[in-house]
Amino acid sequence: MSPVPLYVQLADVLSARIESGELPPLHPLPSEKHLQQEFGVARGTARAAVRLLRERGLAMTVPQRGTYVAENKP
DSSP: OOSSOHHHHHHHHHHHHHHHTSSOTTOBOOOHHHHHHHHTOOHHHHHHHHHHHHHTTSEEEETTTEEEEOSSOO
16 A cells, blocks of 8 residues: 555565666566566556666666666666
């Protein structure tokens, strides 16, 4: 029941995993389907969280390859 949108909460969880080294640079991010299953969120929520990570400079998407943890964190 937090006032923070669910996709922001999910992005924060993933950011923490990146910062802790659980998801190292150039490591693929979990797929949208995996995020849906692990966190019980809708596909759009998972997609919005990944988009927010890209906006924060923590992730990069390579067309037809996937989304990866960015090499250089801001």
